[in-house]
Amino acid sequence: ARAGEPAPQVSDAPPADAGTAAQRVPFHGPHQAGITTPRPENGILASFDVVAGSVDDLERMLRLLTDRARFLTGGGPVPDLDPVLPPAGSGLLGPVILPGNLTITVALGASLFDDRPWLAGLKPATLQRMARFPNDALDPALCHGDLSIQFCANLQDTNIHALRDIVKTLPEFLVLRWMVEGNVPPVVPDAKGATPSARNFLGFRDGSANPDSNDAALMDRIVWTHGAHEPDWAQGGSYQAARIIRNMVERWDRTALVEQERVFGRRKMTGAPLDGGPDATEQQVPDYAADPEGRVTDAESHIRLANPRDAESQKNLILRRPFNYSRGALKNGQLDQGLLFICWQADLEAGFIAVQNRLNGEPLEEYIKPIGGGYFFALPGVRDDADYLGRALVDAARRT
Ligand SMILES: C=CC1=C(C)c2cc3[nH]c(cc4nc(cc5[nH]c(cc1n2)c(C)c5CCC(=O)O)C(CCC(=O)O)=C4C)c(C)c3C=C
Numbered sequence: 366a367r368a369g370e371p372a373p374q375v376s377d378a379p380p381a382d383a384g385t386a387a388q389r390v391p392f393h394g395p396h397q398a399g400i401t402t403p404r405p406e407n408g409i410l411a412s413f414d415v416v417a418g419s420v421d422d423l424e425r426m427l428r429l430l431t432d433r434a435r436f437l438t439g440g441g442p443v444p445d446l447d448p449v450l451p452p453a454g455s456g457l458l459g460p461v462i463l464p465g466n467l468t469i470t471v472a473l474g475a476s477l478f479d480d481r482p483w484l485a486g487l488k489p490a491t492l493q494r495m496a497r498f499p500n501d502a503l504d505p506a507l508c509h510g511d512l513s514i515q516f517c518a519n520l521q522d523t524n525i526h527a528l529r530d531i532v533k534t535l536p537e538f539l540v541l542r543w544m545v546e547g548n549v550p551p552v553v554p555d556a557k558g559a560t561p562s563a564r565n566f567l568g569f570r571d572g573s574a575n576p577d578s579n580d581a582a583l584m585d586r587i588v589w590t591h592g593a594h595e596p597d598w599a600q601g602g603s604y605q606a607a608r609i610i611r612n613m614v615e616r617w618d619r620t621a622l623v624e625q626e627r628v629f630g631r632r633k634m635t636g637a638p639l640d641g642g643p644d645a646t647e648q649q650v651p652d653y654a655a656d657p658e659g660r661v662t663d664a665e666s667h668i669r670l671a672n673p674r675d676a677e678s679q680k681n682l683i684l685r686r687p688f689n690y691s692r693g694a695l696k697n698g699q700l701d702q703g704l705l706f707i708c709w710q711a712d713l714e715a716g717f718i719a720v721q722n723r724l725n726g727e728p729l730e731e732y733i734k735p736i737g738g739g740y741f742f743a744l745p746g747v748r749d750d751a752d753y754l755g756r757a758l759v760d761a762a763r764r765t
């Protein structure tokens with residue numbers, strides 16, 4: 366404490382930063398936030414079963430969701446109610462909600478369409494139920510769902526507050542199926558002010574070769590749905606592939622560094638590709654044409670299989686936006702840690718499914734185990750105060 370200021374007490378809350386608490390991501394726009402938005406420190410992915418037997422139900426649910434998301438991401442005072450009633454909110458954030466960089470991203474699963482004849486013809490072109498891949502050990506309690514909501518914010522309490530608000534407001538429509546909490550460890554910017562990629566729980570920088578999320582033309586091509594094969598209502602949305610992938614961290618921490626680097630095809634500390642010189646950074650682009658036999662970068666390495674960087678694989682680019690998760694210990698005494706892998710693409714089959722099929726059998730499989738997840742379609746954005754999430758879908762359902 367400075368002179369004259371009271372010394373901090375055990376019972377004081379850790380001081381928050383007023384600037385970051387007030388950070389606000391615009392809710393309105395052609396696309397939903399939380400997809401090309403830079404990741405804040407914390408995330409939650411929650412999957413729900415939907416109770417909606419008619420278009421009217423669906424409309425009421427989507428309007429309610431929109432209202433809550435608009436308020437929670439914008440912030441403002443919580444209304445005072447008669448004390449004989451439950452309070453308007455959980456109170457977790459106090460009487461005035463500070464947005465704290467919150468984004469709420471709503472996406473629909475294939476089962477929402479498949480189980481409802483009045484939506485059947487309107488399913489996005491490549492939306493489907495997630496099928497098992499060879500290395501998967503899927504827990505049914507952690508898979509699929511009619512609707513996903515991704516919460517991202519500076520503080521996990523902001524996400525939890527938003528989740529509790531939505532669970533409380535929409536009990537007649539939403540039944541929680543599974544949820545995973547994750548985080549992205551902050552990194553000190555380098556001397557030039559650039560921030561390197563965050564590390565995952567295997568200790569490697571994750572995100573180095575991600576497409577540039579500030580390149581709007583690139584995002585239009587690889588992230589946002591477009592084209593005559595998609596229903597009109599779905600233009601400007603995006604497919605979400607979510608995978609809960611356990612990391613066998615005890616085994617990994619006993620694996621030789623050369624093997625760890627061979628498995629990924631990158632240096633552990635810098636994130637540079639293996640064909641880079643001693644000063645190479647994670648931004649350096651590997652040159653596979655100069656290494657056709659895979660002597661420097663193993664042909665089976667994670668990055669080479671995920672993106673062989675040939676003309677053909679250009680159409681398989683995806684935007685990865687993952688979170689690390691750590692949720693205690695398993696009954697066998699192992700740490701329960703992993704990656705909440707989330708990626709976004711304009712076409713699920715050309716994106717995640719094609720990349721995962723190339724990765725099947727990769728050496729990394731010895732250290733990871735996918736245990737859950739699902740595929741969802743993020744609705745196009747909410748244009749203005751008069752609009753709501755999925756309005757075009759509801760209008761189309763009424764016409765058919
Ligand atoms: C199907 C898609 C992918 C899954 C599932 C996946 C899981 C996964 N990845 C890591 C760690 C790293 N991945 C890296 C690169 C990378 N990964 C994918 C796809 C999936 N990863 C792609 C498309 C790429 C980029 C390849 C390229 O363009 O060169 C890296 C290297 C650094 C980086 O670019 O991010 C790491 C490290 C883990 C731990 C994991 C599952 C637990």
Ligand SMILES: [Fe+2]
Nearest residue numbers: 667668671685
């Ligand atoms: Fe990866």
